[in-house]
Amino acid sequence: xxxxxQRSRKDGTPAPTEAMxxxxxxxxxxxxxFVVVLSIFLLGVLVYNEHVKSITEFPFPxxxxxxxTDTTDLTIYEEEEEEVELPPRECDLFTxxxxxxxxxxxxxxxxxxxxxxxxxxCMRNGRKxxxxxxxxxxxxxxxxxxxxxxxxxxxxxNKRLMFVGDxxxxxxxxxxxxxxxxGIPKARRKRNVLMKTGSLSVxxxxxxxxxxxxxxxxxxxxxxxxxxxxxxxxxxIIMPESIYKHAVNWVSVDFLIFNTYIxxxxxxxxxxxxxxxxxxxxxxxxEIDQPVAYERxxxxxxxxxxxxxxxRRTQVFFNSMSPLHFNSLNWGDPNGIKxxxxxxxxxxxxxxxxxxTDRRLFAIAENVTRSSARVPVHFINITALSxxxxxxxxxxxTVRQGKRLTPAxxxxxxxxxxxxxxxxxxxPDTWNELIYAHILSYS
Ligand SMILES: *[C@@H]1O[C@H](CO)[C@@H](O)[C@H](O)[C@H]1NC(C)=O
Ligand SMILES: *[C@@H]1O[C@H](CO)[C@@H](O)[C@H](O)[C@H]1NC(C)=O
Ligand SMILES: *[C@@H]1O[C@H](CO)[C@@H](O)[C@H](O)[C@H]1NC(C)=O
Ligand SMILES: *[C@@H]1O[C@H](CO)[C@@H](O)[C@H](O)[C@H]1NC(C)=O
Numbered sequence: 001x002x003x004x005x006q007r008s009r010k011d012g013t014p015a016p017t018e019a020m021x022x023x024x025x026x027x028x029x030x031x032x033x034f035v036v037v038l039s040i041f042l043l044g045v046l047v048y049n050e051h052v053k054s055i056t057e058f059p060f061p062x063x064x065x066x067x068x069t070d071t072t073d074l075t076i077y078e079e080e081e082e083e084v085e086l087p088p089r090e091c092d093l094f095t096x097x098x099x100x101x102x103x104x105x106x107x108x109x110x111x112x113x114x115x116x117x118x119x120x121x122c123m124r125n126g127r128k129x130x131x132x133x134x135x136x137x138x139x140x141x142x143x144x145x146x147x148x149x150x151x152x153x154x155x156x157x158n159k160r161l162m163f164v165g166d167x168x169x170x171x172x173x174x175x176x177x178x179x180x181x182x183g184i185p186k187a188r189r190k191r192n193v194l195m196k197t198g199s200l201s202v203x204x205x206x207x208x209x210x211x212x213x214x215x216x217x218x219x220x221x222x223x224x225x226x227x228x229x230x231x232x233x234x235x236x237i238i239m240p241e242s243i244y245k246h247a248v249n250w251v252s253v254d255f256l257i258f259n260t261y262i263x264x265x266x267x268x269x270x271x272x273x274x275x276x277x278x279x280x281x282x283x284x285x286x287e288i289d290q291p292v293a294y295e296r297x298x299x300x301x302x303x304x305x306x307x308x309x310x311x312r313r314t315q316v317f318f319n320s321m322s323p324l325h326f327n328s329l330n331w332g333d334p335n336g337i338k339x340x341x342x343x344x345x346x347x348x349x350x351x352x353x354x355x356x357t358d359r360r361l362f363a364i365a366e367n368v369t370r371s372s373a374r375v376p377v378h379f380i381n382i383t384a385l386s387x388x389x390x391x392x393x394x395x396x397x398t399v400r401q402g403k404r405l406t407p408a409x410x411x412x413x414x415x416x417x418x419x420x421x422x423x424x425x426x427x428p429d430t431w432n433e434l435i436y437a438h439i440l441s442y443s
Pocket of ligand 1: 366381384
């Protein structure tokens with residue numbers, strides 16, 4: 001439809017206008033020039049409209065038209081029959097090491113992925129070193145399948161893929177959009193759109209009728225931090241048994257990727273509401289140990305999955321925790337300032353494993369995801385492999401409260417370096433390569 005209209009304006013308008021001009025000039029020689037021009041214009045519009053009507057009903061495009069260029073691109077999509085070697089299903093993809101490989105990585109270029117937000121575009125924000133983009137995860141006993149965007153796009157055709165959770169999952173969502181878009185010819189990417197409605201952001205890839213979505217729910221269950229734009233509440237209160245408010249938005253999604261971790265990290269206990277809903281203005285709460293509350297939350301989540309997900313249609317993933325690199329002593333460097341000076345990964349496994357994450361929460365997540373009986377949940381064990389990557393955080397090359405750091409703030413990494421989130425292209429692309437491997441192997 002759109003293409004047809006564009007074409008008729010290009011090819012159709014000039015011809016009839018010329019014809020009308022001759023006709024009018026032949027009959028009305030004395031009419032002032034502006035009236036002639038006006039008539040030509042009005043008749044032109046009339047004929048043009050008629051023209052559009054007939055063209056939109058016309059099944060085939062005219063040769064050489066704009067529409068043809070578009071079809072050519074579409075044919076390329078279809079013609080390319082690509083295959084990749086898949087790892088054996090029993091291979092452990094999460095144990096391995098990082099290999100510098102700037103032939104294959106990064107999988108897309110920072111300045112070629114238009115949808116990336118300023119939070120993650122480290123180079124554009126002033127980062128000078130770029131090696132962090134070129135590490136490939138090499139599992140010990142097999143290899144990840146080569147990333148081919150069209151293979152992913154084919155699996156996503158007419159489907160919805162949704163990340164649900166906190167800002168780390170949003171980080172990974174941004175990566176997934178870039179990975180998928182890298183398979184769309186540049187001129188056609190303009191047709192893809194991002195729509196944000198409340199907690200849900202939907203990126204639509206039009207040529208494949210596919211969506212890559214992010215749903216903000218930092219605790220998965222209902223909490224007072226659920227506002228997607230204003231959630232920096234000092235006093236976090238959750239309702240571990242209240243999940244349906246969010247979960248109604250997850251129904252009939254084809255690929256669901258959950259996480260929840262970073263918001264659990266500020267204190268040993270968490271406030272749990274005694275009320276039924278925040279909408280009712282309830283503020284009465286009790287303080288509970290993090291692991292106890294975390295398990296209650298994940299049990300609610302797991303119960304929802306078991307009751308509501310159709311395993312024939314939907315694949316469910318749970319991302320384990322993404323590690324932080326705030327203390328350079330953890331990797332034996334007394335001169336480091338948080339993660340801000342790091343340009344290479346940790347190479348020694350035992351040092352990497354010393355990077356702190358809450359093992360209790362990890363064990364609970366592993367346990368709960370494994371306990372699901374009806375719906376398999378694929379546990380994406382990103383924790384250990386990400387611990388090596390002290391070099392991959394956004395550090396001072398990012399935004400704070402929506403604004404890029406000022407030079408003064410950048411000069412003060414001890415206060416301002418973000419050693420939680422990750423640059424893109426970068427580590428979250430690898431997390432998505434793991435998802436990709438699974439999608440290819442199990443669809
Ligand atoms: C996660 O991966 C690490 C290696 O990267 C491994 O040591 C650990 O056992 C794995 N845990 C689970 C639950 O898969
Ligand atoms: C890859 O890295 C090597 C060593 O740093 C460098 O010489 C080479 O030019 C790089 N190649 C690409 C394609 O960036
Ligand atoms: C487009 O995708 C949606 C799912 O996101 C699906 O419900 C719908 O049927 C698809 N449309 C077509 C024409 O296949
Ligand atoms: C794992 O879950 C089982 C029930 O599914 C429970 O009995 C066990 O205590 C749990 N272990 C941990 C470490 O949470």
